[in-house]
Structures are given as structure tokens and as C-alpha cells.
Amino acid sequence: xxYMVNDSYDLPTINYVNCYILDGYSVAGPKERMGxxxxxxxxxxxxxxxxxxxxxxxxRKMFATALQGAINKSGVSDSDINAIIGGDLLNQIVSxxxxxxxxxxxxxxxxxxxxxxVESLVVGAMLVDNYMQHVAxxxxxxxxxxxxxxxxxxxxxxxxxxHSQWTATGAGCTILSNHSAHPCARITKATIGRVVDYGxxxxxNMGAAMAPAACDTLLAHLNNxxxxxxxxDLIMTGDLGxxxxxxxxxxxxxxxxxxxxxxxxxxxxxxxxxQRTYMGGSGAACSALVFxxxxxxxxxxxxxxKMLLIGTGALMSPTxxxxxxxxxxIAHCIQVEYEEELWN
Amino acid sequence: xxxQQKDYAQISKSNYKSYVFExxxxxxxWKNMIWAFLIGGLICVVGQLLIALFIKLGLDKEMxxxxxxxxxxxxxxxxxxxxxxxxxxxxAGAGSTIPITGFSNAIVAPAIxxxxxxxIYGIGAKMFTVAGPVIVNGVSVAVIIALLTALFxx
Numbered sequence: 001x002x003y004m005v006n007d008s009y010d011l012p013t014i015n016y017v018n019c020y021i022l023d024g025y026s027v028a029g030p031k032e033r034m035g036x037x038x039x040x041x042x043x044x045x046x047x048x049x050x051x052x053x054x055x056x057x058x059x060r061k062m063f064a065t066a067l068q069g070a071i072n073k074s075g076v077s078d079s080d081i082n083a084i085i086g087g088d089l090l091n092q093i094v095s096x097x098x099x100x101x102x103x104x105x106x107x108x109x110x111x112x113x114x115x116x117x118v119e120s121l122v123v124g125a126m127l128v129d130n131y132m133q134h135v136a137x138x139x140x141x142x143x144x145x146x147x148x149x150x151x152x153x154x155x156x157x158x159x160x161x162x163h164s165q166w167t168a169t170g171a172g173c174t175i176l177s178n179h180s181a182h183p184c185a186r187i188t189k190a191t192i193g194r195v196v197d198y199g200x201x202x203x204x205n206m207g208a209a210m211a212p213a214a215c216d217t218l219l220a221h222l223n224n225x226x227x228x229x230x231x232x233d234l235i236m237t238g239d240l241g242x243x244x245x246x247x248x249x250x251x252x253x254x255x256x257x258x259x260x261x262x263x264x265x266x267x268x269x270x271x272x273x274x275q276r277t278y279m280g281g282s283g284a285a286c287s288a289l290v291f292x293x294x295x296x297x298x299x300x301x302x303x304x305x306k307m308l309l310i311g312t313g314a315l316m317s318p319t320x321x322x323x324x325x326x327x328x329x330i331a332h333c334i335q336v337e338y339e340e341e342l343w344n
Numbered sequence: 345x346x347x348q349q350k351d352y353a354q355i356s357k358s359n360y361k362s363y364v365f366e367x368x369x370x371x372x373x374w375k376n377m378i379w380a381f382l383i384g385g386l387i388c389v390v391g392q393l394l395i396a397l398f399i400k401l402g403l404d405k406e407m408x409x410x411x412x413x414x415x416x417x418x419x420x421x422x423x424x425x426x427x428x429x430x431x432x433x434x435x436a437g438a439g440s441t442i443p444i445t446g447f448s449n450a451i452v453a454p455a456i457x458x459x460x461x462x463x464i465y466g467i468g469a470k471m472f473t474v475a476g477p478v479i480v481n482g483v484s485v486a487v488i489i490a491l492l493t494a495l496f497x498x
Contacts, residue, residue: 054460153457155424156474157433157440157449159376163368198360208364243368250367254355276434 011191011220019125019187020180021299021336022076022134024292025069027062029143029169032281032289035271040293041170042069048144048169056090059142062171063088063099067138070173070292076134081105081175085124086138087116089146089167089284096138105136114141114210114239115193117288118311118332121174125187125334128178140171141283150203150318161204165241166277168270172288174296183343185299189225189335193217195315197328203316207244207279209327210312214240215251217331218310222257225335229259234307236295237331238287239267241279244312266290287311299338306337380439383432387443391416413444420445424452450474 026041033044043065050058050065063086071078084103087110088095100107112119117139124135144154146167152158176187196213214237222228229235240248245265252259267281269290291309298304311334316327355363391412398408423429429449433440440446451471458470472479 056460148457152474153453155427155430155449155456156453157424157430157436157446159437159441160434162371198357200361200364205364205368208368212360247364247367250352251355254352 010224011194011217013189013191013221013224014122014126015189016125016129016187018178019129020177021185021187021296022074022175022177022180023070023184024172024174024296025066025073026172026289026292027066027069027140027170028285028289029062031143031166031275032168032170032270032285035275037270037290037294040297041289042073042293048142055142055144056094059088059090059095059140059145059169059171060098062142062169063095063138063140063173064102066140066171066173066288066292067099067103067136070136070138070175074134074175074177076175076177078103078105081134081136082132083108083124083127084136084138085110085127086120086136086173087111087284088139088171089113089116089141090149095140095142095145095171099138112311112330112332113313113315114282114284114286115311115313115330115332116284117172117291118238118309118334119313121176121187121309121311121334122190122192122332124174124176125190128176133178135176136173137176138171138173139284139288141167141169141285143167143169143283146283160278163207163243163279164204165207165239165267165279165282166271166275167283168239168267168281168285168289169283170285170289172285172292174292183300183338183340185296185336185338187334188337189221191217191221191224191333193331193333195328195330197326199326201321201324201326203321203327205243206282206314206327206329207239207241208247209314210240210329210331211244211247211251213329213331214244214248214310214312215255217333218252218308219255219257221308221333221335229257229262232306232308233262233304234295235259235263236287236290236307236309237263237265238284238309238311238313239280239282240265240312241282242268243279284313299336302338302340304338306335309334309336376435376437379435380437382439383436384439384443387416387440387445391443416443416445417448420448421452424449425456429453447475447478450478 028041052058083106085108087093120137124137198212200209266286270281271277394412458466
């Protein structure tokens with residue numbers, strides 16, 4: 001059954017004063033390279049294992065590469081980074097923690113499933129706005145490691161449901177700072193989502209499970225900021241996929257908020273139909289890859305001035321699914337703006 | 345996604361599941377059944393050809409069937425190893441799961457996957473994660489049927 005919580009409580013929206021996005025770096029897998037956004041990623045790898053002997057070590061190396069790539073690209077050094085925060089989909093978030101062990105830098109491990117990347121930006125922005133100079137936010141996922149943890153062995157001949165999604169392989173890292181000498185995008189607001197469960201139990205339909213959470217958070221953000229969808233150049237969700245994105249649009253329009261052509265979903269935009277991902281990508285890598293490549297470039301080229309990024313996460317585990325429980329979901333929203341005038 | 349959907353005035357927690365069910369794309373049962381029939385049938389035809397071949401080579405019927413099954417299991421294990429069998433399964437569904445080749449695939453796939461955790465805690469512990477439930481339930485049902493046969497079958 002669906003969990004009945006009182007959703008008349010308002011979600012608060014946080015305002016950030018000084019949170020600058022210095023730069024981002026994305027490392028994507030081979031299937032992502034062949035996808036629609038292939039040329040945007042900073043680095044794409046030929047092999048899922050990234051030259052390591054297991055998929056898990058390969059994923060770890062993607063995280064470490066994204067982290068170091070973002071630090072270098074931002075023009076800062078390792079010692080300038082005051083904290084690394086992030087997470088991934090594996091049990092005990094090993095990919096992020098193991099990738100971080102090579103750095104003598106404070107570390108916070110986070111988990112909100114596929115919404116972890118946006119969660120890390122929400123927390124990272126708080127840190128640079130109050131206490132720290134530079135924070136690295138890193139997140140991602142890996143098809144081959146996630147598949148065996150959540151579903152079946154790779155070589156098992158199983159029938160794939162037409163509304164299923166494909167876990168994206170890759171990692172993205174963003175460097176946040178409390179100051180910037182050159183024009184760059186800023187995180188100005190955030191709305192932290194709550195756990196929403198509408199009773200969906202089908203783990204092949206996570207888009208449908210997460211859509212109500214995304215709707216809840218978006219409506220709260222629009223309400224708190226007295227804005228409407230047209231006020232943004234882009235409203236982007238993480239990994240609702242094609243079906244989840246459609247349901248999301250349906251849910252918001254029933255509440256009187258109609259999304260226009262400025263809405264996109266990272267997971268639904270990553271692959272071509274002939275790549276047989278059905279409803280598109282899923283996983284923390286979707287938002288981490290798309291935001292740190294194409295979207296950051298568009299922001300810094302002044303093509304996007306104001307946008308919302310909504311990270312969506314399905315918070316179940318294989319154990320809870322086997323025990324017959326429904327899928328609780330979460331969505332966090334950040335507002336990113338680029339105002340060149342600030343530096344004039 | 346739109347075509348088969350009723351018009352919902354409001355979507356709430358109470359009607360969300362039926363709304364999602366109607367909105368989600370369905371897999372075509374006819375298409376799936378035809379694929380399952382063709383691929384499953386093809387596997388069985390190969391088995392039958394093998395039996396005929398072994399009989400022709402001078403083996404008796406029982407020995408030929410056993411040998412044909414062994415060859416099919418070996419073929420499925422090899423095609424699993426080189427990454428072909430799972431592609432077959434994506435559209436053949438039950439057609440590639442039900443024949444004896446599906447059983448082979450269900451044991452070899454986790455064995456390959458969990459090799460990275462070593463021979464004991466990897467392959468040893470995980471090899472039967474998919475096939476194990478089939479064996480346990482299959483044996484249990486066989487015992488019950490055998491008991492019933494012994495009691496009432498005369």
C-alpha cells in the first residue's frame with residue numbers, strides 16, 4: 001500500500017549567497033560514447049573495466065579520474081579542496097569511498113540512490129556558502145556492477161520488460177567554490193525533497209516510482225520562488241526515463257503546472273532508440289554525466305541563464321523488493337544561474 | 345504511451361497504480377509467444393537432429409538422447425561464455441529459458457559473473473543463485489508426486 005503522509009507541509013527552499021561552479025568533468029562508458037551525447041563527455045573509455053581486472057575496480061577508477069579531472073580543469077590543486085562529498089549505487093558506497101582514499105581530504109559519503117549527485121551539490125553548496133573554499137561533488141554509476149547487485153548476472157538470458165531502463169556507466173565531478181575570479185555558473189537555490197511512496201512495486205518501472213517525488217519537489221520549488229516553468233531555460237530531471245518523464249509531466253499538469261519544451265530528462269536523452277535501452281538511462285551517472293558535460297558548457301556559453309536540476313532516486317534495495325515492499329523515492333532540486341553581469 | 349489511457353481527472357496515491365499500469369507500454373504477448381516458439385522450437389530441432397545423428401552413428405536410443413542433451417548443455421555454456429546466449433534471451437524469453445540450454449545458461453552466467461570473488465566465495469557460493477531455486481523446487485515437487493503415485497497410483 002502507498003504510504004499516507006501529510007503532504008500539506010511545505011518544503012522549504014534554501015538560498016545560497018556564494019556558491020560558484022568552477023567546472024565539472026565527466027567520464028563515460030562505451031555505450032554512452034555511442035549515445036546521443038557521446039561527443040560532450042570529457043573522457044570516454046573503450047572498456048567497461050577501464051583497464052582494471054573487475055568492474056568494481058573499473059567504476060572506482062572512473063570516480064578517481066572524474067575527481068582528478070575536475071580538480072585539474074578548475075585550475076585548483078588537490079590541497080585547495082577542503083572536502084570531497086558524493087556517493088554511488090553500490091552497497092556501502094564503496095566506489096566513492098575507495099576512489100577517495102588516495103586523497104588526504106575530508107570526505108562525506110552520501111546516498112540517495114540516483115539522486116546522489118544532486119544531493120551532493122545541495123550539501124556541497126551549503127559547505128562553500130558557509131565554511132569552506134572549495135568542495136568536490138562526485139557521483140556516478142556502472143551498468144555491470146549495478147546489474148549484478150540489483151538484478152541478474154550479465155550473461156543470463158532474461159527477457160527485458162519494455163518499460164525498463166538501462167543503468168548508465170560513468171562518473172561526474174563538480175568543483176564548487178565560494179568565490180570565482182572569472183564568470184561562471186552559480187547554485188542559487190535548493191529545495192530538499194522528502195521521501196514519497198505511491199505504492200509502485202515493479203523494480204523495472206522506477207521512472208513511475210520516482211515521478212511523484214519529482215512532482216512534489218518541483219511544485220514546492222516553483223511555489224516557494226513564485227516562478228513558473230517558463231521562467232527557466234531548462235528544467236531537467238535525472239533519470240525518470242521516457243515513461244517517468246511522461247508521467248511527471250502528467251502529474252504536474254494535473255496540478256496546474258504545464259511543462260513546455262524546456263523540460264528534459266537526462267536518462268531519456270542519453271541513448272539512441274537502436275541502443276535498446278527502452279525507456280532510457282538510469283543511475284546516478286545520468287545527471288552527473290549530462291550536467292558536467294553539455295549543460296555546464298551551455299551555462300558557461302551563456303546559452304542557459306537559469307535552470308533547475310532535479311535529481312531523482314529510487315530508495316529500495318533488492319532485499320526490500322524481495323520482501324514485497326514498495327519503492328520509496330526522493331527528488332532534490334537545485335537552481336543554477338549564470339549572470340555574466342556579475343563580473344562586469 | 346498515451347493511446348490506451350483513460351482520462352484521469354486527478355492522479356492521487358489511491359489511483360496511481362492503475363494509472364501507471366495503463367500508461368506503461370505493454371510487451372506484445374503474440375510477438376513474445378511467436379519468438380519463444382521459434383527459438384525454443386529451433387533448439388529442440390537441433391536436439392532432435394543430434395539424436396538422429398547419434399543413432400545413425402550406431403548408438404542406442406537412450407544413449408543418443410543423453411549425448412544430445414550433453415551437447416546442447418555444452419553449446420549453451422559456450423555461447424553464454426562468448427556473450428551470445430543472453431542476447432537470444434532478451435527477445436526469445438521462455439523460448440531460451442525452458443529448454444535444457446536455459447538451465448546451462450543459468451549456471452554458467454553467475455559462474456562467470458562471480459569469478460571476481462574467487463573460486464570458493466565467488467563461483468562456489470554463487471553458481472546456483474539462479475538455478476538453485478529451480479532445483480530445490482523441482483526436487484520437492486518430484487518427491488510429492490512420487491509419494492502421491494506410491495500411495496494412490498497402485
